[in-house]
Amino acid sequence: MNFQQLRIIREAVRCNFNLTEVGNALFTSQSGVSKHIKDLEDELGVELFVRKGKRLLGLTDPGQELLEFVDRILLDASNIKNLVEQYSKRDEGQLTIVATHTQARYSLPKVITEFKKAYPKVHLKLHQASPNEIVTLLLSGEADIGMATEALADVSKLDSFPYYSWYHAVIVPRGHPLEKVQPLTLKALAEYPIVTYHEGLTGRAKIDKSFLDAGITPDIVMSALDADVIKTYVELDMGIGIIASMAFSPAKDSDLSLINCEHLFGANTTYIALRRGHYLRSFAYRFIELCSPRLNETTIRAGVVLPPAR
Amino acid sequence: MNFQQLRIIREAVRCNFNLTEVGNALFTSQSGVSKHIKDLEDELGVELFVRKGKRLLGLTDPGQELLEFVDRILLDASNIKNLVEQYSKRDEGQLTIVATHTQARYSLPKVITEFKKAYPKVHLKLHQASPNEIVTLLLSGEADIGMATEALADVSKLDSFPYYSWYHAVIVPRGHPLEKVQPLTLKALAEYPIVTYHEGLTGRAKIDKSFLDAGITPDIVMSALDADVIKTYVELDMGIGIIASMAFSPAKDSDLSLINCEHLFGANTTYIALRRGHYLRSFAYRFIELCSPRLNETTIRAGVVLPPAR
């Protein structure tokens, strides 16, 4: 048994059991991949893959159980690399953040500016992705820190920590009749076409649930992945917008006006998530602390989940 | 980085950094060991060992941190071997139990008889050791299941489960005046020389504490590792004995009489301990279940610690 064999097992699963693809992914030949699998199966004395003729279709039961350990071995191997770098290059290295549009655009710029100042030698990679993609990237080890409002808190192999809480707000073209409605109600909103976020993004679930609970069917004419797109179409008068309140800038969005609606959709919590067991460099912990001072290295290592901040 | 290198790192620590010994332990040459360490340090770019000239003295800080991951990787590697055997030879294999004299002699014979009947093909190894040795053997992976009254429950890397509770009893030569003392008191015991267990064994701590709390200094003339030795010397009239009550057999110990003293020293709990994260074959779980029906595979996997049984 060697590490290359284990990498191949893991990659085979990720590549849906296409060994040619595995070869490419690991920068080696497909024949070598094939042989390694065979050698390992011979050594262990068990078939790890379900085969139909020559094609691999999936994992056998022992293969499935084995995969858990393989994953952890490879995780630990990468942890070793990280931890050793921590000593040889204390303030150098790479940090990969993966966040949704909302976080990348509105909450992270300030943090990243500060971080860059404190750790100029750290190569910071910021990926933008959907909540589900964020989960995948964290679990595969391709990203160190994930940030999103959705999905993260439900995954057992992730540790997630409340980052901050926020509310939705309504945006309308300046002079829109809704500006005068006091107090704002779901019923009043539902009288206009609505532009808001896509399903599974930035608290969209809360919006849907609020309308559903009230027995009102909103006319959602368009859903977008980010607030910039929503604002664009609200400016074009396609409807009123519902966005995360921090996405509104009075200066830049001077054609629009923001209407508070904290009472309508409830609070959302954005989470910072880490892969459980993944070794983080000290500057990664510092990054998180810059996001929220309550989340220091000790707290995070303890895995304690604190109540969300306001 | 390969597995041999990791095995060498781990073994170097176990062998007190004597690389010649490591070579012998791993059945390879000392020069190879030396080179492997150098190669790994070169690859990682960090010194893992503190050196004085050519001699190794200990681990550096990164080496210490690395060791944790190395241990887990090698644990997982052995888990893989075990789990795969579970499929290829369901009811065959090896099971290593390590227990104190008291358990090996008085509580295990019945269990082992039953187990042998159910799993005739499993090679059962029973080691006898002190509580501290039991901890070491479990942590090094040399034993699968440990049993003792002391030490086990305090080790964080072990999962320990209450096996059964028991009481001490006093043994005296037949016709001894203590037979008539009703009720038996610590003070009455302290008037005779006492033969009992060694420190750190079979509830000796409870005996000492009871006397200490009562402000009485017992005259312990001899301490032994097991009840058989204690009984021998009580028969020779060296003093009265305090032993675990299950160590007395009316038939075999006809020269002695047993005096109940549950009220004097309190209950002891014997624990079954496993190395956390160590993969156990299904027959190992069955063995534990034979010890105590409450400890089935599900309960143990959940790591739930139940209150001790009576």
Place this chain on the structure above:
DNA sequence: GATGCTTACGATACCCGTAAAGATA
């Protein structure tokens, strides 16, 4: 002087990639 570590060197085994052949869709 005995023990322990490093380096050099040759034999062996292992790993990789190319190429050809066979299986599957």
Place this chain on the structure above:
DNA sequence: TATCTTTACGGGTATCGTAAGCATC
């Protein structure tokens, strides 16, 4: 037929053990 896997084979590399050279105690 195109895609994919297995097997065979040759070149390269890594690993291992012996032996010699040094450092440490």
